[in-house]
Amino acid sequence: MENYVKINHLYKTFKKGKDNLLVLNDINFAINEGEFVCIVGGSGCGKSTTLRILVGLDTEYSGEVLVQDVPVSGASRDRGVIFQEPRLFPWLTVEENISYSLGNLSKKEKKEKTREMINLVGLIGFEKAYPKQLSGGMAQRTNIARALANKPRLLLLDEPFSALDAFTKMTMQREICRIREAEKSTMIMVTHDIEEAVYLADRVVMFSSRPGSVKQIVPVNLPHPRNRNSEEFVKIKKIIFDEFFDDDIKRA
Amino acid sequence: MEHILQFLSVKINNKYFLKNMGVKMGIRIKTGMNYFALTGLLIVIWSILEKIEFINPITLPAPETIFFTAVSMLRDGSLEKQIITSIIRVLEGYALASVLGIILGLMLGLSDRLRTRCDLIIQILRPIPALGWIPLAVLWFGIDELSKVFIIFLGGFFVVLISVMDGIRQVDYKLIEVANVLEVPRFRMIMTLIIPAALPSIFTGMRVALASCWTCVVAAELVASSSGIGYMLMNARQFSMSDVVMVGMFSIGITGKIMDFLLRKMENRITKYE
Numbered sequence: 001m002e003n004y005v006k007i008n009h010l011y012k013t014f015k016k017g018k019d020n021l022l023v024l025n026d027i028n029f030a031i032n033e034g035e036f037v038c039i040v041g042g043s044g045c046g047k048s049t050t051l052r053i054l055v056g057l058d059t060e061y062s063g064e065v066l067v068q069d070v071p072v073s074g075a076s077r078d079r080g081v082i083f084q085e086p087r088l089f090p091w092l093t094v095e096e097n098i099s100y101s102l103g104n105l106s107k108k109e110k111k112e113k114t115r116e117m118i119n120l121v122g123l124i125g126f127e128k129a130y131p132k133q134l135s136g137g138m139a140q141r142t143n144i145a146r147a148l149a150n151k152p153r154l155l156l157l158d159e160p161f162s163a164l165d166a167f168t169k170m171t172m173q174r175e176i177c178r179i180r181e182a183e184k185s186t187m188i189m190v191t192h193d194i195e196e197a198v199y200l201a202d203r204v205v206m207f208s209s210r211p212g213s214v215k216q217i218v219p220v221n222l223p224h225p226r227n228r229n230s231e232e233f234v235k236i237k238k239i240i241f242d243e244f245f246d247d248d249i250k251r252a
Numbered sequence: 253m254e255h256i257l258q259f260l261s262v263k264i265n266n267k268y269f270l271k272n273m274g275v276k277m278g279i280r281i282k283t284g285m286n287y288f289a290l291t292g293l294l295i296v297i298w299s300i301l302e303k304i305e306f307i308n309p310i311t312l313p314a315p316e317t318i319f320f321t322a323v324s325m326l327r328d329g330s331l332e333k334q335i336i337t338s339i340i341r342v343l344e345g346y347a348l349a350s351v352l353g354i355i356l357g358l359m360l361g362l363s364d365r366l367r368t369r370c371d372l373i374i375q376i377l378r379p380i381p382a383l384g385w386i387p388l389a390v391l392w393f394g395i396d397e398l399s400k401v402f403i404i405f406l407g408g409f410f411v412v413l414i415s416v417m418d419g420i421r422q423v424d425y426k427l428i429e430v431a432n433v434l435e436v437p438r439f440r441m442i443m444t445l446i447i448p449a450a451l452p453s454i455f456t457g458m459r460v461a462l463a464s465c466w467t468c469v470v471a472a473e474l475v476a477s478s479s480g481i482g483y484m485l486m487n488a489r490q491f492s493m494s495d496v497v498m499v500g501m502f503s504i505g506i507t508g509k510i511m512d513f514l515l516r517k518m519e520n521r522i523t524k525y526e
Contacts, residue, residue, distance in 0.1 A: 057433070075434075075435065076433075
């Protein structure tokens with residue numbers, strides 16, 4: 001579907017006492033079904049705020065935010081979220097955490113879906129582990145499995161790998177690509193890692209800071225799996241990098 | 253220290269074992285010493301001070317006297333009887349405090365509206381020490397069991413109430429957001445997220461409440477009772493039987509410690525994921 005997600009004239013202000021801080025300034029863009037879009041920007045540029053509005057956790061804004069032409073009002077299971085922190089329930093095991101998102105299904109169905117998810121994220125053998133016993137990467141995988149268990153058509157990811165070490169991060173990026181191939185969901189990811197954005201996205205939406213607005217949208221027409229060191233990859237990375245750090249270029 | 257240990261034992265892999273015992277059966281002396289050494293030393297000094305008559309045996313009996321008195325009291329069953337009477341009172345008051353505290357704590361923790369309305373009366377009643385209620389309790393309930401159980405109940409109730417309320421209000425909002433995104437209905441959220449998340453705080457409150465209840469039972473018995481360990485203490489004092497007094501005090505301390513230990517064990521079993 002064209003324009004599966006539409007954002008029209010999105011404005012948001014934070015009220016700080018008497019002052020009003022304009023956080024989002026006329027955000028406009030649209031995302032097609034099945035696309036993977038990365039929103040890139042420095043910290044404080046409003047990218048996470050935009051995502052939270054898309055999720056439905058934030059309802060104070062002006063403008064239109066539509067998913068399948070229906071305005072977003074409150075959170076919904078159709079819009080899965082993968083937060084930056086794993087946010088697992090410490091008193092539940094890995095498999096219990098994953099099946100928490102499965103609401104009214106029979107026990108057998110829940111067991112099957114959970115097993116499918118555990119296979120998908122590569123956590124076989126850790127079903128009965130508690131979050132306390134997991135490494136950062138494993139906890140985040142559980143988080144991902146929990147979000148995917150419902151097979152949401154739209155997946156929103158808020159810097160999901162920024163708390164992981166470099167190796168785990170690259171592994172997880174590969175995993176997300178693989179999962180995306182398997183599930184064919186639409187994904188919107190917020191990140192401050194330019195290389196991550198170029199590795200994963202079909203299009204990269206660049207946000208400028210204070211107030212947040214869309215600077216530019218760069219398409220990434222490279223086939224998967226992508227080579228981080230190939231010429232084309234680096235070229236696109238450079239375009240984005242220059243857009244953000246143009247003052248560095250002038251100085252050099 | 254090292255020399256004493258080396259004299260008494262054999263050192264294997266940096267641990268000390270008693271000589272002439274197989275390594276598997278060996279006792280880790282050093283660990284034991286760390287735990288008991290100070291108390292043991294104090295007891296020995298105390299005993300010596302008694303022997304050289306530095307302390308008046310009526311003001312403070314020797315540790316050996318206390319020990320033998322305790323043994324004879326255990327033999328004729330009088331000590332157990334008093335301890336059990338007190339324990340039963342504590343359990344009654346504590347159970348009441350826990351049940352009411354948890355129910356009300358849940359209601360107030362989950363409903364902002366209810367909480368603002370009850371806040372004033374709680375803040376006024378809470379600082380009143382349970383023992384301050386004794387005159388009123390005796391007036392209302394006489395010097396029967398009920399007045400003592402009432403005091404004990406008060407000793408634990410507010411502690412449980414506040415810890416349940418706080419436990420619920422301090423559930424990590426990040427987890428609540430996860431539940432909101434998953435469209436978890438309110439009731440399921442309370443049962444499967446809020447209460448389990450509040451459990452550590454609730455358990456802490458229950459342990460503190462138990463200790464508080466135990467303190468109250470002794471004091472309540474000191475005032476208005478004819479049985480129980482507090483009564484035994486007051487009675488012995490009147491006859492200047494300081495050894496019995498000391499036996500009573502130690503019994504109180506040990507029983508309190510055992511009850512806390514058991515509660516801790518239960519807590520660890522339930523929150524084994526921590």
